[in-house]
Amino acid sequence: MAAKRKQASTGKKTPRKKVARKRGRLAPRKELRGPAAAEMALDVDSPALGTLAREVTEAGGAALGGYRDPLSGAAVLLAALPVSAIEPTPFQRDLSPTHAERLARRIEDTGVFLDPLIVVRGDGGFWTPNGRHRLAAAKRLGLRQVTALVSPDERLAFKILALNTEKAHNLRDRSLEVIRMARRLAELRPRAKESEFTAEFEAPELLTLGLVYERNGRFGGGAYSPFLKKVDRFADRALPASLRERASWAARIEAIEAQVKRIVAELEQRGFKSPYLRTYVVARINPVRFHKAKRGDTKPPMPIGEALIRMAAAARKLDLDRVRPGDLALVAAVASTED
Numbered sequence: 001m002a003a004k005r006k007q008a009s010t011g012k013k014t015p016r017k018k019v020a021r022k023r024g025r026l027a028p029r030k031e032l033r034g035p036a037a038a039e040m041a042l043d044v045d046s047p048a049l050g051t052l053a054r055e056v057t058e059a060g061g062a063a064l065g066g067y068r069d070p071l072s073g074a075a076v077l078l079a080a081l082p083v084s085a086i087e088p089t090p091f092q093r094d095l096s097p098t099h100a101e102r103l104a105r106r107i108e109d110t111g112v113f114l115d116p117l118i119v120v121r122g123d124g125g126f127w128t129p130n131g132r133h134r135l136a137a138a139k140r141l142g143l144r145q146v147t148a149l150v151s152p153d154e155r156l157a158f159k160i161l162a163l164n165t166e167k168a169h170n171l172r173d174r175s176l177e178v179i180r181m182a183r184r185l186a187e188l189r190p191r192a193k194e195s196e197f198t199a200e201f202e203a204p205e206l207l208t209l210g211l212v213y214e215r216n217g218r219f220g221g222g223a224y225s226p227f228l229k230k231v232d233r234f235a236d237r238a239l240p241a242s243l244r245e246r247a248s249w250a251a252r253i254e255a256i257e258a259q260v261k262r263i264v265a266e267l268e269q270r271g272f273k274s275p276y277l278r279t280y281v282v283a284r285i286n287p288v289r290f291h292k293a294k295r296g297d298t299k300p301p302m303p304i305g306e307a308l309i310r311m312a313a314a315a316r317k318l319d320l321d322r323v324r325p326g327d328l329a330l331v332a333a334v335a336s337t338e339d
Contacts, residue, residue, distance in 0.1 A: 042066035048075035059085040077150040088132040091180025093173040100136035116147040129157035179210025186239040194242040195234040205232040211250035223282040259315035285314035
């Protein structure tokens with residue numbers, strides 16, 4: 001009441017307090033999309049699912065129901081499939097036995113196998129791009145059947161691996177997964193351009209690093225990733241041709257890495273001891289290390305082929321007498337900040 005009397009006497013409105021917006025909320029989309037509830041149910045014998053349902057039955061499984069995806073409206077089959085009838089896609093990351101064993105124990109403790117596997121048709125059978133470790137856990141537990149959401153579209157596998165509910169946790173695994181996808185897509189769509197699969201591949205440097213990792217599983221790609229991010233781009237060339245070109249880049253990186261190992265060994269003989277020694281050497285020979293892209297500029301500072309030539313030349317000419325302990329301390333500080 002006192003505030004109202006004060007407002008009336010002065011003729012001025014009391015300023016309202018600003019209401020702080022709650023963090024962690026996303027504004028919902030105004031336009032609703034996707035099929036209505038009545039449109040989502042599908043009979044397993046419908047034209048969209050009939051063939052797939054028969055394939056599931058022939059594999060020793062059972063079609064449990066069908067529905068339309070709530071976003072795209074694409075047909076999906078809910079099915080029971082024998083564990084023995086499902087394989088992981090041949091291009092995804094390698095299995096982690098430790099993770100699979102831990103997952104099996106958790107499922108056993110829970111007493112129910114709740115999450116269906118995502119399954120697509122592939123090479124005459126069934127592939128799971130999202131469920132490799134659940135599949136391994138099911139085998140570990142001795143299950144006969146698992147529930148699965150089955151799509152007739154094999155291309156969905158590549159998109160799921162890109163979104164990745166089972167995303168690789170390190171650069172090596174992700175790079176290997178991407179290059180395996182690229183090889184498969186090159187077989188399926190040899191005329192398609194590499195740039196058509198930016199969503200599936202995530203980043204162009206993963207293709208190049210994947211080729212190196214295939215030849216050397218112990219390769220430390222993290223040191224080269226900042227360099228490649230600046231110069232590597234998706235190509236507007238057919239995938240098979242692009243992969244051949246990337247193979248030549250990978251070979252050059254291997255040659256550079258051999259020089260880096262030599263330099264690191266020589267620095268260690270001079271008394272330099274640091275876990276960041278290799279990272280420092282790669283940074284020193286990086287020809288674009290000082291380049292800062294302007295906002296909105298996506299062009300590389302130089303073609304990757306030229307950058308690799310300069311990098312190799314810098315490795316051969318690196319003056320070890322100019323290396324100072326303080327340089328390594330700076331690299332360590334930057335690395336710890338990034339971690």
